[in-house]
Amino acid sequence: MHYKRVSEYQLTDSVEGKTVLTKYFLVKSQVKVFNGSEDIEVPxxxxxxxxxxxxxxxxxxxxxxxxxxxxxxxxxVEELLRYFKDMSVSPLHLCDIIDDNYYKYVDDYDEYIKICKIAI
Structure with missing residues (x-):
């Protein structure tokens, strides 16, 4: 799977004499979405x-x-990433928190495909 990092935020904290550097990256890739007649590759x-x-x-x-x-x-996704940074989300909790917010994003790909159909 190919992806690239688009933006980055950092937090540095000190916990029990240890330095914790947490980096939050927005990553971009491509995904194929079926639009009813064919697969369309979307960002x-x-x-x-x-x-x-x-x-x-x-x-x-x-x-x-x-x-x-x-x-x-x-x-x-950038807004969600900034929220995660503000809440100091760790990699250990990323999947759990994304699962809790999944309903806000699940229809975005279908909506995007509909917009692409109108534009064509």
Missing amino acids: SYGIEISEEIFLNEMLIRKLVDRVMHVSPYMEK
């Missing part, structure tokens, strides 16, 4: 969260999780 935005834990400037643990296909609308 797809997702979220990647990376957490690195350092002790005395030495990396002791790294966690990464990503959810690739949240919505074809970059602005919606």
